[in-house]
Amino acid sequence: MADPAPATSATHVEGHPHVVIIGAGFAGLAAASELGGTPVNVTLIDRRNYHLFVPLLYQVASAALSPADIAEPIRRILSRHSNIEVMLGEVAGIDKQARTVALADGTAVAYDRLIVATGSTHSYFGHDEWAQHAPGLKTIEDARQIRARVLMAFEQAEICRNKVEQQDLITTVVVGAGPTGVEMAGAIAELSRHTLARDFRNIRPETARVLLVEAGPRVLPAFPPELSDYAHKALEKLGVTVMVNTPVEDVTAEGVTLGGRFVRAGTVIWGAGVRASPAGSWLGVDTDKAGRVKVGPDLTVPGYPEIFVLGDTALAMHDDGSPLPGLAQVAKQQGEHVGSHLAGHLAKGEAMPPFRFKNRGNLATIGRNSAVADFGSRKIKGFVAWVLWGLVHVYLLIGFSNRLLVSMQWLVAYLTYHRGARLITGERKAPVQENHERRSAAE
Amino acid sequence: MADPAPATSATHVEGHPHVVIIGAGFAGLAAASELGGTPVNVTLIDRRNYHLFVPLLYQVASAALSPADIAEPIRRILSRHSNIEVMLGEVAGIDKQARTVALADGTAVAYDRLIVATGSTHSYFGHDEWAQHAPGLKTIEDARQIRARVLMAFEQAEICRNKVEQQDLITTVVVGAGPTGVEMAGAIAELSRHTLARDFRNIRPETARVLLVEAGPRVLPAFPPELSDYAHKALEKLGVTVMVNTPVEDVTAEGVTLGGRFVRAGTVIWGAGVRASPAGSWLGVDTDKAGRVKVGPDLTVPGYPEIFVLGDTALAMHDDGSPLPGLAQVAKQQGEHVGSHLAGHLAKGEAMPPFRFKNRGNLATIGRNSAVADFGSRKIKGFVAWVLWGLVHVYLLIGFSNRLLVSMQWLVAYLTYHRGARLITGERKAPVQENHERRSAAE
Numbered sequence: 001m002a003d004p005a006p007a008t009s010a011t012h013v014e015g016h017p018h019v020v021i022i023g024a025g026f027a028g029l030a031a032a033s034e035l036g037g038t039p040v041n042v043t044l045i046d047r048r049n050y051h052l053f054v055p056l057l058y059q060v061a062s063a064a065l066s067p068a069d070i071a072e073p074i075r076r077i078l079s080r081h082s083n084i085e086v087m088l089g090e091v092a093g094i095d096k097q098a099r100t101v102a103l104a105d106g107t108a109v110a111y112d113r114l115i116v117a118t119g120s121t122h123s124y125f126g127h128d129e130w131a132q133h134a135p136g137l138k139t140i141e142d143a144r145q146i147r148a149r150v151l152m153a154f155e156q157a158e159i160c161r162n163k164v165e166q167q168d169l170i171t172t173v174v175v176g177a178g179p180t181g182v183e184m185a186g187a188i189a190e191l192s193r194h195t196l197a198r199d200f201r202n203i204r205p206e207t208a209r210v211l212l213v214e215a216g217p218r219v220l221p222a223f224p225p226e227l228s229d230y231a232h233k234a235l236e237k238l239g240v241t242v243m244v245n246t247p248v249e250d251v252t253a254e255g256v257t258l259g260g261r262f263v264r265a266g267t268v269i270w271g272a273g274v275r276a277s278p279a280g281s282w283l284g285v286d287t288d289k290a291g292r293v294k295v296g297p298d299l300t301v302p303g304y305p306e307i308f309v310l311g312d313t314a315l316a317m318h319d320d321g322s323p324l325p326g327l328a329q330v331a332k333q334q335g336e337h338v339g340s341h342l343a344g345h346l347a348k349g350e351a352m353p354p355f356r357f358k359n360r361g362n363l364a365t366i367g368r369n370s371a372v373a374d375f376g377s378r379k380i381k382g383f384v385a386w387v388l389w390g391l392v393h394v395y396l397l398i399g400f401s402n403r404l405l406v407s408m409q410w411l412v413a414y415l416t417y418h419r420g421a422r423l424i425t426g427e428r429k430a431p432v433q434e435n436h437e438r439r440s441a442a443e
Numbered sequence: 444m445a446d447p448a449p450a451t452s453a454t455h456v457e458g459h460p461h462v463v464i465i466g467a468g469f470a471g472l473a474a475a476s477e478l479g480g481t482p483v484n485v486t487l488i489d490r491r492n493y494h495l496f497v498p499l500l501y502q503v504a505s506a507a508l509s510p511a512d513i514a515e516p517i518r519r520i521l522s523r524h525s526n527i528e529v530m531l532g533e534v535a536g537i538d539k540q541a542r543t544v545a546l547a548d549g550t551a552v553a554y555d556r557l558i559v560a561t562g563s564t565h566s567y568f569g570h571d572e573w574a575q576h577a578p579g580l581k582t583i584e585d586a587r588q589i590r591a592r593v594l595m596a597f598e599q600a601e602i603c604r605n606k607v608e609q610q611d612l613i614t615t616v617v618v619g620a621g622p623t624g625v626e627m628a629g630a631i632a633e634l635s636r637h638t639l640a641r642d643f644r645n646i647r648p649e650t651a652r653v654l655l656v657e658a659g660p661r662v663l664p665a666f667p668p669e670l671s672d673y674a675h676k677a678l679e680k681l682g683v684t685v686m687v688n689t690p691v692e693d694v695t696a697e698g699v700t701l702g703g704r705f706v707r708a709g710t711v712i713w714g715a716g717v718r719a720s721p722a723g724s725w726l727g728v729d730t731d732k733a734g735r736v737k738v739g740p741d742l743t744v745p746g747y748p749e750i751f752v753l754g755d756t757a758l759a760m761h762d763d764g765s766p767l768p769g770l771a772q773v774a775k776q777q778g779e780h781v782g783s784h785l786a787g788h789l790a791k792g793e794a795m796p797p798f799r800f801k802n803r804g805n806l807a808t809i810g811r812n813s814a815v816a817d818f819g820s821r822k823i824k825g826f827v828a829w830v831l832w833g834l835v836h837v838y839l840l841i842g843f844s845n846r847l848l849v850s851m852q853w854l855v856a857y858l859t860y861h862r863g864a865r866l867i868t869g870e871r872k873a874p875v876q877e878n879h880e881r882r883s884a885a886e
Contacts, residue, residue: 009644049598049867066509068864075642076865085644088598088867107602140868155492155531159550199518201452201528401855401863405848412844418519420844421511424492424531425583 004041005099005110009085012041016083017346019043020101020111022091022279024051024074026328027117027311027335034339036081040346043109045101047090049073052140053397055328056406058180060143061269062187063151063195063419067140069405072398091118094282096304113306113346115338116279116293120312120326123273123290130251134268137180146269148424150188153266154196155424157203169266170208173256175248176272177214178221179364182231184269185212186367189238194417210240211265213258215247215272220364220372222325227372230381234366248272274326279313288315297354299334305352310334316355329360365389368414447484448542448553452528455484459526460789462486463544463554465534465722467494467517470560470754470774477782479524483789486552488544490533492516495583496840498771499849501623503586504712505630506594506638506862510583512848515841534561537725539747556749556789558781559722559736563755563769566716566733573694577711580623589712591867593631596709597639598867600646612709613651616699618691619715620657621665622807625674627712628655629810632681637860653683654708656701658690658715663807663815665768670815673824677813691715717769722756731758740797742777748795753777759798772803808832811857 005018012018016039021028024046032044050071059065078084090104094116100108122136135145150172157169170192174185192208199205212219212235218228219235219242235242243258250257255264280287285301286294292315293301299316301307311331316324324330337355344350363385365371371386373379380388390410397403409420448461455461459482464471467489475487493514502508521527533547537559543551565579578588593615600612613635617628635651642648655662655678661671662678662685678685686701693700698707723730728744729737735758736744742759744750754774759767767773780798787793806828808814814829816822823831833853840846852863 011644049594049865066511066864067868068509068866071866073642073865075639076861079642082644086642087602088595089602105602140866144868151492152531159530159532159548196518199516199522199529201454201525399863401852401859401861404851404855405863408847408851409844412847416844418844420842420848421509422492422516422519423511423514423583425510425587 005112008043008087008109009041011082012085013039013083016041017112018110019113019115019342019346020045020109021115021117022046022101023117023119023277023311023313024048024086025054025117025119025311025331027331028115029074029077030332030335031115031117031310031339031342032078032081032084032335034336035343036078036084038083038343040083040343042081042084043087043111044074044078044084045087045089045091045103045109046074047088049075049088051077051398053402054138056393056397057137057140057143058183058187060140060421061137061146061150061184062191063147063422064187064413065406065409066421067143069402069409070397071140072402077398091282096283096307099306111306113308113342115308115310115335116283116313117310117331117335118277118279118313120274120276120291122270123275124270125273127251130270133253134175134251134256134270136270137184144425146184146267147421148426149267150191151422151424154192154200154203154205154208156266158200159202166203167207167209168255168264170203170205171211171255171263171265172208172267172269173211173213173263173265174269174271175213175251175256176270177212177216177219177242177244178271181212181214181269181271182219182235183365184271185210185240186235186238186365186370188267189235189240190367190417191419193239195419195422206239211263212240212242213246213248213256214242214244217244219244223362223364223372223374224379227374227379227381231364231366231372234370238367238370274312276313279309283307283309290315298352299338299355300352308338310338318357324357327362330357333357363389363392448555451486451530451552452484454525455528456482456526459484460555461553462556462558462785462789463488463552464558464560465489465544466560466562466720466754466756467491467529468497468560468562468754468774469771470778471558472517472520473775473778474558474560474753474782474785475521475524475527475778477779478786479521479527481526481786481790483526483786485524485527486530486554487517487521487527488530488532488534488546488552489517490531492518492531494520494841496845497581498839499836500580500583500586501626501630503583503864504580504589504593504627505634506590506865507630507856508849508852509864510586512845512852513840514583515845520841534725539726539750542749554749556751556785558751558753558778559726559756560753560774560778561720561722561756563717563719563734565713566718567713568716570694573713576696577618577694577699577713579713580627587868589627589710590864591869592710593634594865594867597635597643597646597648597651599709601643602645609646610650610652611698611707613646613648614654614698614706614708615651615710615712616654616656616706616708617712617714618656618694618699619713620655620659620662620685620687621714622663624655624657624712624714625662625678626808627714628653628683629678629681629808629813632678632683633810633860634862636682638862638865649682654706655683655685656689656691656699657685657687660687662687666805666807666815666817667822670817670822670824674807674809674815677809681810681813717755719756722752726750726752733758741795742781742798743795751781753781761800767800770805773800776800806832806835
């Protein structure tokens with residue numbers, strides 16, 4: 001091995017190997033935590049200053065929680081490990097030969113080992129022009145935008161004097177019936193039927209239509225069919241119109257085209273496709289068509305044993321050759337796996353063992369008192385699954401105050417049906433202006 | 444009196460007089476609440492969907508609270524009063540002859556009585572070009588921007604390798620030592636000295652400079668001199684450098700010029716000037732040089748007994764001819780006064796009595812365990828004033844869950860020194876890009 005890469009942080013130890021981690025999602029953060037306190041210099045690079053608990057992001061989009069409730073500063077999470085440096089930066093490229101990560105500001109960070117865990121974003125299947133009309137849900141900005149659009153649609157309907165237009169405005173189409181789509185559809189149905197019901201004078205929010213549209217034959221396709229059936233019925237009970245075997249053909253500012261029919265909608269939300277982050281092109285290596293980097297059993301890039309790719313960015317395989325799903329628990333276990341073996345590997349040359357995914361069970365919530373849980377042999381649905389879902393998600397949150405605040409808000413919401421974060425906010429442009437533009441465009 | 448203006452809401456009663464209120468701040472909301480349940484049709488227009496508790500906005504800017512903790516949907520606050528319609532809209536003008544309010548989308552809302560309570564914004568004393576470098580603190584967007592700037596300055600300093608530039612970046616200048624300036628300066632000093640202290644590797648946040656700059660001779664000029672003295676000393680104890688008799692001469696992207704000397708700073712915050720909303724120009728009436736509309740003892744515009752102007756938008760007088768201060772309690776009392784007498788005035792022709800301000804005392808906080816309270820004859824400072832400040836502000840918040848959440852977060856912050864909302868978020872533009880641009884501009 002060559003001389004270790006130079007230490008970049010005042011608290012790094014000269015002579016220790018330098019592990020650079022890109023991305024502080026579930027995989028990157030787990031790897032960093034495992035490396036905390038080991039004789040390794042770690043630099044964790046992210047373009048955000050916080051770790052985001054994405055599984056609860058739909059609750060920000062549906063006005064139940066605030067962004068800060070599900071985000072925790074990366075520095076704070078790792079502050080007790082002086083061997084870990086956290087760097088806010090945007091990655092521009094990776095030089096595999098020179099073993100450096102290039103940042104957008106021109107800085108080059110040298111590494112001995114590199115862990116790439118930069119996640120995924122939405123895919124519009126080649127229709128990127130749909131993105132402006134049908135926002136996806138991956139970031140806090142996405143969630144705030146969806147929240148503002150949903151709430152604004154009701155505000156617009158309240159001042160609209162045309163009954164048909166009013167109903168069109170308070171129609172929401174959610175595209176894709178994976179966990180995010182199901183959760184969003186359920187949450188918006190509850191928002192309109194309970195939270196907003198008494199707050200308007202000229203519209204009846206409880207009559208708002210929520211369409212959940214899925215190209216495949218059933219909702220929650222990653223779950224067993226009996227749980228899909230339950231979820232389908234539970235969604236309909238909440239007032240959601242579920243349309244399976246219905247691919248979306250077009251999305252415009254006014255609505256979506258489904259099966260040749262145009263459906264007017266005030267809000268369209270995208271929960272259908274996922275595309276890996278551009279790590280494949282940074283690395284100049286093979287990817288599948290979703291942009292995932294193919295990795296070996298030890299999660300390294302073939303031919304580059306010093307480069308690991310984890311989480312949604314990686315195409316890793318089960319022992320039977322089937323691909324691992326894009327789940328938080330996969331990412332977290334991969335991060336723990338690499339992080340826990342890397343220090344020993346670097347210090348004593350121990351081999352990096354292959355990664356094996358342990359399925360801890362799959363959970364999805366539909367709405368109040370209603371969720372599904374799949375533990376392989378054991379399947380749970382309804383109230384018990386819903387309580388379990390809540391407990392697991394509070395437990396998995398990072399930070400005592402986040403757990404406390406989320407629990408409190410859920411309790412208050414459960415008892416009163418109120419949602420605490422019903423704010424229409426924007427940055428540069430006042431949302432009400434945007435509103436007027438959309439209205440006149442629609443007229 | 445002419446025929447009543449037509450009802451605009453499905454729950455308004457034909458034949459009842461129509462009161463239109465513009466602005467759901469302290470004054471407008473208080474007026475609306477008083478009119479709830481009376482035989483009057485009320486329309487409350489605001490360009491936001493929430494009432495914002497501005498006195499705690501500095502806690503959002505300093506990463507202690509989330510925006511939703513101090514904001515409550517206007518509809519929800521007033522939902523039990525079916526005679527009140529809430530309308531999200533931007534006012535474009537007022538036609539005093541036709542008695543209509545024109546909205547930006549072209550709608551005209553007719554009124555029998557009009558209450559204008561649209562608040563105030565920052566004033567840069569003719570230097571509007573300073574606004575981009577020194578944001579003020581009036582909206583949620585302002586607070587998020589200040590929070591992002593302060594936190595980003597520390598992030599930039601962490602990756603900067605030049606010791607002098609590092610210190611410049613983590614220097615914050617707060618302009619204006621009224622309550623907002625004092626609170627911001629104190630909060631940023633605590634943020635750097637306690638919350639961030641252990642989270643960085645290459646900088647020492649506790650060495651960050653915070654300058655509070657005031658053109659006048661003392662901090663908190665609206666308070667008695669002995670409380671100003673206390674606040675001055677308390678700020679210095681927190682590590683704030685207080686500079687009185689120091690007018691700001693220039694503000695640029697790199698810092699501020701004070702007394703002929705240029706001080707480099709990563710963050711500049713504006714808490715100096717206030718300018719009334721453009722209600723004076725909508726109404727085409729006389730204003731003072733801060734844009735406030737001159738009103739009579741009954742808070743109506745001279746010559747227009749059907750138009751009331753309240754709160755920061757109004758220049759109202761004490762009995763002795765001195766102007767009423769721009770305080771939340773003045774706005775709230777004016778709203779209550781007009782709201783409580785208007786129904787009787789409209790129904791039975793009762794006279795509108797003159798408004799008299801009852802001073803309930805003035806509070807300002809400096810930081811942990813340290814605040815001042817002025818009740819005229821009784822002046823309190825230190826820990827007791829600080830507890831009182833906290834109790835009063837939690838009590839004045841609207842909504843049970845807001846009270847609960849703010850109390851919880853204050854308790855956790857008091858015990859752990861942590862702040863729960865340390866997020867750098869933006870809308871269209873990634874903050875880290877902005878960062879790099881600013882850095883290269885400074886180099």
